[in-house]
Amino acid sequence: MKKYDAIIVGAGHNGLTNAAYLAKAGLDVLVVEKNEYIGGAAVTREMHDGWFYSSCSYVCSMMRQTIHRDLNLTKHGLVLVPYLGTVVFADNGDTMTSYHSEEAEYNQLRRRSPHDADAMFRFQTDLGRYAQLIRKTLLRTPPDPTSFRPRDIRELLWLAKEFWSLGEKELYEYIRFFTMSAADFLDDYFEDDLLKAAMASPGVIGTALGVYSPGSAYILLHHVMGDVDGNVGAWGLARGGMGAISNAIAGALQEQGGEIRTNAGVDKIVVKNGRATGVVLDNGDELQANIVVSNMDAKRTFTQCMDKNDLPPGIYEKAKNFKIRGSSGKVNIALSSLPKFNNVADNRYINRGGQGFVGSMETMERAYDCWKHGRWSEDPFIESVIPSAWDPTVAPPGQHWMSNFVQYCPSQLADGPWTPEKRDAFGQTVINKIERYSPGFKDLIVHMEVRTPHDIEAEVGLTEGNIFQGELTIDQLLFNRPFPGYAQYRMPIKNMYMCGSSTHPGGGVSSACGANAAREILIDLKRPNTVPKDDFYDE
Amino acid sequence: MNSNPEVNDPFAGERLKESHFHPRQALLNLRDAWSSWNGYKFADYYYDEEYEYFCVRNSCATYDICPMQKYIVSGPDAEAMLDRMVTRDLTKLKENRVTYVCWCTDEGRLIDDGTIFRLEADRFLLTCGSPSLAWLRKSAFGFDELQITDMSDTIAALSLQGPTSCEVLKKMGLVGIENLKPFCIAHFPFAGSEGTPLMASRTGFTGDLGYELWISPDLALAFWDALYAAGENYGIQPYGEAATNMARLEAGFIMPGMEFNEALKTIHFQYDQTPFELSLDWLVDFKKPHFNGRKALLKARDQGAEYTLIKLDIEGNKPAEESFLYSDQDCSKEIGYVTSAMWSPVVKANIALAMVETAALKGSIWAEIYYSKELRHHSKVAKCTIQEKPFWAPERARATPPAAF
Numbered sequence: 027m028k029k030y031d032a033i034i035v036g037a038g039h040n041g042l043t044n045a046a047y048l049a050k051a052g053l054d055v056l057v058v059e060k061n062e063y064i065g066g067a068a069v070t071r072e073m074h075d076g077w078f079y080s081s082c083s084y085v086c087s088m089m090r091q092t093i094h095r096d097l098n099l100t101k102h103g104l105v106l107v108p109y110l111g112t113v114v115f116a117d118n119g120d121t122m123t124s125y126h127s128e129e130a131e132y133n134q135l136r137r138r139s140p141h142d143a144d145a146m147f148r149f150q151t152d153l154g155r156y157a158q159l160i161r162k163t164l165l166r167t168p169p170d171p172t173s174f175r176p177r178d179i180r181e182l183l184w185l186a187k188e189f190w191s192l193g194e195k196e197l198y199e200y201i202r203f204f205t206m207s208a209a210d211f212l213d214d215y216f217e218d219d220l221l222k223a224a225m226a227s228p229g230v231i232g233t234a235l236g237v238y239s240p241g242s243a244y245i246l247l248h249h250v251m252g253d254v255d256g257n258v259g260a261w262g263l264a265r266g267g268m269g270a271i272s273n274a275i276a277g278a279l280q281e282q283g284g285e286i287r288t289n290a291g292v293d294k295i296v297v298k299n300g301r302a303t304g305v306v307l308d309n310g311d312e313l314q315a316n317i318v319v320s321n322m323d324a325k326r327t328f329t330q331c332m333d334k335n336d337l338p339p340g341i342y343e344k345a346k347n348f349k350i351r352g353s354s355g356k357v358n359i360a361l362s363s364l365p366k367f368n369n370v371a372d373n374r375y376i377n378r379g380g381q382g383f384v385g386s387m388e389t390m391e392r393a394y395d396c397w398k399h400g401r402w403s404e405d406p407f408i409e410s411v412i413p414s415a416w417d418p419t420v421a422p423p424g425q426h427w428m429s430n431f432v433q434y435c436p437s438q439l440a441d442g443p444w445t446p447e448k449r450d451a452f453g454q455t456v457i458n459k460i461e462r463y464s465p466g467f468k469d470l471i472v473h474m475e476v477r478t479p480h481d482i483e484a485e486v487g488l489t490e491g492n493i494f495q496g497e498l499t500i501d502q503l504l505f506n507r508p509f510p511g512y513a514q515y516r517m518p519i520k521n522m523y524m525c526g527s528s529t530h531p532g533g534g535v536s537s538a539c540g541a542n543a544a545r546e547i548l549i550d551l552k553r554p555n556t557v558p559k560d561d562f563y564d565e
Numbered sequence: 566m567n568s569n570p571e572v573n574d575p576f577a578g579e580r581l582k583e584s585h586f587h588p589r590q591a592l593l594n595l596r597d598a599w600s601s602w603n604g605y606k607f608a609d610y611y612y613d614e615e616y617e618y619f620c621v622r623n624s625c626a627t628y629d630i631c632p633m634q635k636y637i638v639s640g641p642d643a644e645a646m647l648d649r650m651v652t653r654d655l656t657k658l659k660e661n662r663v664t665y666v667c668w669c670t671d672e673g674r675l676i677d678d679g680t681i682f683r684l685e686a687d688r689f690l691l692t693c694g695s696p697s698l699a700w701l702r703k704s705a706f707g708f709d710e711l712q713i714t715d716m717s718d719t720i721a722a723l724s725l726q727g728p729t730s731c732e733v734l735k736k737m738g739l740v741g742i743e744n745l746k747p748f749c750i751a752h753f754p755f756a757g758s759e760g761t762p763l764m765a766s767r768t769g770f771t772g773d774l775g776y777e778l779w780i781s782p783d784l785a786l787a788f789w790d791a792l793y794a795a796g797e798n799y800g801i802q803p804y805g806e807a808a809t810n811m812a813r814l815e816a817g818f819i820m821p822g823m824e825f826n827e828a829l830k831t832i833h834f835q836y837d838q839t840p841f842e843l844s845l846d847w848l849v850d851f852k853k854p855h856f857n858g859r860k861a862l863l864k865a866r867d868q869g870a871e872y873t874l875i876k877l878d879i880e881g882n883k884p885a886e887e888s889f890l891y892s893d894q895d896c897s898k899e900i901g902y903v904t905s906a907m908w909s910p911v912v913k914a915n916i917a918l919a920m921v922e923t924a925a926l927k928g929s930i931w932a933e934i935y936y937s938k939e940l941r942h943h944s945k946v947a948k949c950t951i952q953e954k955p956f957w958a959p960e961r962a963r964a965t966p967p968a969a970f
Contacts, residue, residue, distance in 0.1 A: 091882070095913040105911055107623045110616060126613050127596065255615070255910040256882065265623055374802070375595075375612055416800065418624050418729050418970040423736075424798035561881050 030056045032547070033305055033315040035292045035331070036487065036526065038066025041321030042275040042286075043540030044525040044547075046097055049282035050556040051548050056313065057284065058305065060291030060487065064276055066321070067486050067493065068535050070269030070420075074473035077427050078420040079358040080268040081477070082486060083493070084411055084429040085109075085380075087252025087261045088534035089271065090165060093541055096558045102277030105265040108254040109416050111379030113370050114224040115463050117386050121369040122220050123376055139218045149215045149225075150259075156200060157251035157258060159188055164531045164538045165560035167546060168505040168513045204500050208242040209387060223384040227407060230433060232493040232533060234351035236394030237387055241499040248498050252534065263411075266419045271535060295320065295327075295522065297336035302522035317521045317551075319543060323488060323495040324348050324508035324528040327517075338518045344509045348528070349497045352437030352479030352490030353397060357430040357456045360473035364415060364426055365464045378415045383408040383459060393434055400440025402452050402478075407433045408459060425472070432456050437479035437490035444480040452478060494533025495526050504530060515543040516550070523547055581606035584631040585721035585785035589793070593803055600806060603696065603717070605632035608805035615910065617804035618811045621771050622911050622957075624800025624970075625727030627792070628770075628809055630777065634679075634696050635720050639688040640711035647681060647689055649856050650704040652840060652849040658683045661750040663766050667840055667848050668700075673861030674828035674837040676700060677821065678845075680768060682750060690716070694821055700829065704857065721785035724768075725792070726775030726812070728961055728970045729799035734776060737795035739765060742776075743966035755780065756787050763788065770809060772816020774961045814905050814918065815957035817876055819843055824874060824904045824918055841870040842920070872901065872920045876952040879915040879932055883945065884908055888917075888932040892925050894946055896933050900925035903932065909956055916956050917949075926951070 032048050034041045037059035045055045063069065067082035086106060094104065110126045122138065125131045135143035169181035192200055203211065208229030212222045228249030229235075229242035236242070254260040264270040276286060291308040295318050304314040320327040328337060328345035364377060384390060384407055393403035409431040414421035421427040435452060453476035461467045479491030488495060496502055505513040508528040515523050525543035527533040545557040574580070582605045584590065590608060598609040607629065610617055620626035638647055648655040651666040658664050660683050667678040679693030691701070701713050725733065734742045739753045745767045752761035762780055769775030780788050793801055813820060821827055824843060831837040839862065840849050849862055879885050890901040901921035909916045921930065930949040935942060961967045 091913055100912050105622065107619045108615065110613070126616065130595075255908060255913075257615075375616075378800075416623070418800055423732070 027312075027314055030054050030313065030315040032056075032317045032319060033058060033313055034319045034321055034525065035295070035305060036060075036066060036321035037064035037272070037276070037286055037288070038321050038526065039068040039272050039275055039535055039537060040526050040540035041066070041319070042272060042279055043093065043097075043537040044319055044321065044544045045284050046275055046279040046282060047541055047544035047556045048547060049279055049284035051544075051553045053551075053553070055279075055284045056315070057279070057286045058290040058292060058307065058313070059286065059288045060308070061485070062289050064286060064288060065269045065272035067482075067488065068268040068272045070267030073358065073475050074360045076422045076425075077360040077473065078267050079427060079475060080264075080413070080429060081358060081475070082356065082482065083268050083535055084413070084431065085261045086264055086268065086271065086535050087254055087259075088536035088538070089252075090537050090541070090560060091253075091255070092165065092558050092560045093537045097275065097278040099271075099274040099278060102274035102281075103266070104270050104274035106254060106262040107265055107416065108257065108260050108262045109379055109411070109413075111376045112382055113367065113376060113379065114220060114382040114384050115367070116220045116223070116384070117389055119369055119463070120220060121367070122224060123370070124224075124379075126375065135221070138221065139216075142216045142218050142221055145215045152199070153247065153250060154258065155192065155196060156203060156247055159192065159200075160247065160531075161251050161258075162188060162560070163504070164536065165541060165557075167515065167542050168507070168530045170511070170514060171505055172511075203247075204244050205240050206243040207238050207240050208246045209238045211243040211246070219386050220384070223387050223390055224382055226387065226390065227382055227384050227409065230390070230394070230407070231409065231431070232354055233497050233499075234353040234397065234434070235497075235499075237390045239394075244500065244503070245498050248532065248534070252536075263413050263417055265417055267413070267417075268535065275537070292331055295332050297333065297519055297522075301520040317523065317547065319523045319525050319547070320517075321524075321526040321540070323350060323492070323526055324524065325350050325489045325496075326487060327524065327528075336519065341509075341518050348508055349499065349502055350489045350492040350495065350528075351497065352483070352492050353434050354491070354493060355402070355432040355435035355452060355456075355479060356477040356482070357432060357453055358475040358477070359428045359430065359457070359471055360421065361412075361426040361428055361470040362472050363424065363470055364412065365428070365460075365467050365470055367464045377412075380409065380411040383410070383463065397434035397436050400436055400438065402435040402455065403433065404455065406435075406456060406459060408456060410460070430456055430460070435478055437483065444478055449476050449478050449481070452476060495528040496532070498532050503532065507532060515546040584629050585782045586629050586631065586723065586789050589786065589789045590629060590803055598805065602632040602806070603634065607632055608803065610805040610807045611803050614805070614807035614811070617802060617808035618910065620800060620802040621727045621773060621804060621808060621812050623728065624802070625725060625730040625733055625796060626802045626804040626808070628724040628726065628804055630692075630722040630724050633717070633722065634693050635716040635722070636691045636698065636701055637688065637714045637716050638691060638701070638711060639714075641687055642708035642711040643687045643689055646705050646708040646711055647691070648853065650701075651681070652856060652858070652862070654850040654853040655681065656853070660685060663748045663750060663768050665848070667845060668704075669840065669858035669862065670828045671858055671861060672828075673839050673858040673865050674831070674835075675825050675840055675843065676828045678819070682766065684750070695827060719782060720779055721782045721788070722777060722779045723789070723792070724770065724775065724777045726769045726771040726773055727800075728774055728959075728968075729796075730775050731967045732969050733792065733796040733799045733801060734765065736799070737791055739763075745776075746965045747963060755784060756791065758784065770816075770818060771812035772818065772955055772957050772962060773812065773959060774967050810905075811907055814907055814916065815909050815912065815955070817918070817955040819845075819874070819918070820905065824920075838872075839865045839870060841865055842872045842874060844874045870923050873923045873926060874904070875919055875921055875926065876956065877903075877917045877919050877930065877932070877949040878952045878956075879906075879917055879934075879949045880947045881934075881945065882908055882915055883934050883936045883947070884915060885917050885932040885934045885947070885949075888934050890919055890921055890949065891931045891933065891946075892928045894931050894948075896931065896946060900930065912956050914956065915947075916952075919949075
C-alpha cells in the first residue's frame with residue numbers, strides 16, 4: 027500500500043496551504059476532504075442558476091500577502107479587490123456611512139458629533155498600535171512560555187521586546203485591552219451610540235459574547251488588523267467568491283505535485299504505538315502516512331476522529347471543553363435587483379459596500395440575551411455585503427447576491443433540535459429585519475439559503491458552526507491556542523499536527539495557521555523551510 | 566470654470582480647457598482632484614485611485630483621451646511620409662488596423678511613441694501624448710500630396726478598459742464588437758445618426774481587455790450617457806491619471822517623463838533614449854528603406870545599448886520609487902536607476918521598471934529604497950529579480966471573443 031509523507035485532513039484554505047508548503051519542500055502529500063468540493067468555509071457554490079454564493083466566509087482581509095505572493099496565487103486565479111463604504115443602520119432609521127476618504131469620513135462624523143470626529147484619530151492610532159503588534163505574530167509560531175529551548179526563549183524575548191516597545195503606559199493599556207469589553211473600550215473614545223454600535227459589532231462577530239462581555243475588545247481588533255495591500259483595516263472580496271482563494275491555493279499545491287481527494291471523509295486517525303500512522307476513511311479505506319495533519323477544529327479532531335484511548339490523559343477533556351460555541355447563522359439571498367435602503371443616498375460609492383444592521387448598543391446586547399436562552403435573536407445584528415455590486419462574476423448582470431451574517435443564532439435550541447421549520451423561521455426573522463430598512467426587499471428575493479450553526483457544522487464540519495474553529499478569547503489565544511502546551515502545531519501524539527484555525531493565530535482566511543504548521547513540520551522532518559517570513563513588517 | 570456667466574471672467578484665457586466629457590466627469594469627481602494634460606483640465610482621480618484601478622482590473626472603467634493629440638494624415642503620400650517618419654514598417658499595416666509606433670530624431674533618439682490607425686488606404690490617424698504637429702510638418706518635407714490636420718480638439722475619445730468592457734459595448738448595441746481582434750478597428754451606428762459615426766478600436770494603455778471609442782464632439786455627451794447606461798450593471802466608473810499609471814506599469818508600458826525623456830525636449834547630451842535602450846527593438850524595422858534615424862539606429866544597434874529598460878520584481882513591499890540600483894548588496898557599484906515603481910495590488914508584488922547598464926544585467930541587482938515612516942526617513946536594500954514578461958497580462962486581453970468578465 028502506498029505510504030504518503032503526509033496526509034492532511036480537510037481541504038479548507040489552511041489545510042491546502044499547509045499541504046502546498048509541504049509539497050514545495052518535496053513531500054508527497056495528500057489532502058483528504060469529506061465534501062465533494064474543496065474549500066471548507068472558503069468556498070463558492072452555485073446554489074441557484076447563475077448565482078455563486080460564498081456560502082460561509084464572505085469577505086477577506088487577513089489573507090497573508092506574503093503567502094499570496096509566495097505561492098503566486100494571482101497566477102492561480104486569485105484577485106482580491108477591496109470594497110468601499112459600509113452603511114450602518116440604527117433602530118430609529120438613522121444611518122451612518124463610512125467613506126473611503128479621510129476627509130469625507132471626517133465630515134460625516136462631525137455631522138453626528140464633533141467630539142467623536144476628533145476622537146476617531148486617537149482611536150485609530152491606538153488600535154493601529156495594538157494591531158501592529160499582533161500582526162507581527164501572525165506568521166510566527168507562539169513560544170512556549172514554560173520551555174527552555176533556545177528557540178522558545180528567543181521568541182519569548184522577541185515578544186517581550188515588542189510589548190515593551192509600546193512604552194509603559196501603552197503596555198498597561200494593552201493588557202487592559204485584552205480583557206476589556208468592546209463597549210468599555212469604545213466608551214473611552216466616543217459618545218455617539220450608533221458609532222459605538224458600528225465599531226463594537228466586529229467585537230462579537232463569530233463569538234458567543236455580547237458587546238458588554240469582557241474579551242470582546244480583542245475580537246474587535248482581530249477584525250480590523252487585516253489589510254488589503256497594506257491598508258490596515260480594509261476589507262476585500264475575492265473575485266469569484268471566497269472559493270477563489272481555496273482554488274488558487276489548490277492550484278499552487280497541485281503544481282507542486284500534491285494530491286487532493288474529495289468525497290473522502292475521515293472516520294479515524296490511526297494511532298499505533300503512540301504514533302499517528304494514517305487515516306481510515308468513512309468508506310473503510312485505510313491510507314498510510316508518515317505524518318497526519320488535522321485541519322479540523324480541535325474539538326472535532328480529538329473527540330470525534332480519534333480513539334479516546336490513544337490520547338494522553340487530559341487531552342480528551344481539554345478538547346471536549348474547548349470553547350467553540352456556535353453563535354452565528356448565514357443567510358445567502360439572490361436578489362432580482364439592487365435593494366434600496368431608507369436614508370441612504372443612491373450613490374455608486376456607497377451602494378458597492380456593505381450594510382451593518384446594528385440598531386444600537388442596547389439592541390446588540392438584547393440580541394445576545396436571546397442566544398443565552400437558547401433562542402435565535404428576535405432582533406438580530408446582521409452584517410451584510412452585496413458582493414455582486416462589485417464583483418461581476420457572482421450573479422447575472424443587474425441581479426445581485428447578498429450575504430447576510432446573522433447574530434445571534436445558537437447551535438442548540440432550548441426547545442429541542444433544529445428542524446427545517448425552525449430554520450425557515452430564523453430566515454424570516456432576518457429578512458423581516460432587512461425589510462424594515464428596505465421596504466420591498468422581500469419582493470426582490472429570487473432564492474434564499476438559510477444556514478444555521480447546525481447546518482454549517484453538518485456541511486463544513488466546524489463544531490457548532492463556530493466560524494473561528496474556537497473562540498478568540500485570551501484563554502484560547504497565542505500560546506494557549508488550542509491548549510496550553512500544544513500551541514506549536516504538534517499534538518500529543520507523535521507524527522500528528524494541527525494546522526486549522528484552532529491554532530495560532532486563529533480564525534479568518536489568513537493561511538497563517540497552515541503555513542506556520544508547515545514550518546514546524548519541516549523543522550521536525552529536518553527539511554529545508556519553504557514558508558516565507560512575513561515581510562510585511564520587516565522594517 | 567466660470568460659475569457665474571453674468572460676470573466677465575478676466576482670466577478666461579488662462580483657464581484650462583474642458584474636455585468634451587467634462588460635464589459628466591466633473592459630476593463624478595468628488596474630490597476635485599484635477600490636474601492637466603495638453604491644456605485640458607484632467608482628473609488625477611475621481612474618488613480613490615486604487616478603487617479606480619480595481620475597476621480597470623475587476624469590472625470596467627473609462628479614461629478620457631480627449632486631451633491626447635490626434636492627427637489625420639491623408640493623401641497619396643500619407644503612407645510614404647509616415648513610413649519614413651516612424652521606425653516600424655507601415656506598408657504592412659492593413660486598413661482598419663492599428664499599430665504601435667515610435668519615431669526618432671536623426672540621431673536615433675526617441676521623440677515620442679503613439680499609435681497609427683489606418684482608416685483608409687491613404688488616410689491615417691496618429692495619436693500620441695504630446696503635441697507633434699511641428700514634427701509632422703517637418704517630416705512631411707518633400708511629400709507634396711498629403712494633408713496633416715490636427716484633430717486633437719475635434720475628435721472626442723474615451724478609453725473603456727477592463728474585463729466587462731466588451732459586455733458593456735455589446736449591451737450598448739455595438740453588434741459584433743466581441744469579434745473585434747486586438748489592434749483592429751470597427752465602425753458602428755450611433756443614436757440614429759447617419760452612417761457609422763462611432764469608431765471602436767481594440768486598443769488601450771492598461772494591458773487588459775479594452776477598447777478606445779472615437780466620436781464627434783457633438784455626440785460626445787449622448788455617447789457618454791449611452792455607455793454609462795449600458796455599463797450600469799457592469800461596474801463602470803471613470804478613472805484618472807493615477808490609476809492609468811498603475812495599470813500601465815503592470816502592463817510594462819513606457820511613459821514619457823518617466824521611462825523616457827522626449828528627444829526634442831532634452832537639453833543634456835544623450836539624456837534622451839534610443840528605442841533599444843527602452844527595449845523597443847521590436848519596433849525598429851531595418852528591413853524597410855530609409856526612415857528617420859535609420860543610420861544612427863543601425864550604429865546604435867551594432868554598438869549595443871549602454872542602458873536597457875527592464876522589469877523588476879523587488880523583494881519586500883516598499884515601492885522602489887526613484888531608487889538607485891547596485892550590483893551588490895553593499896551598494897558599492899551603481900548600475901542604474903528605477904524609472905517607475907509601485908506595489909501591484911493585483912499581482913501582489915513590488916514591481917518596477919528600471920534603466921540598468923546592459924553590461925550589468927547578468928549580475929545581481931540590488932535596489933536602495935528610501936521610504937518614510939511617520940516623518941522619519943528610512944532606507945533598505947532589496948534584492949531585485951528581472952522579469953521577462955509583463956507583470957499583468959490576462960488571457961482575456963488577447964482572447965476573441967473575450968469571456969463575459
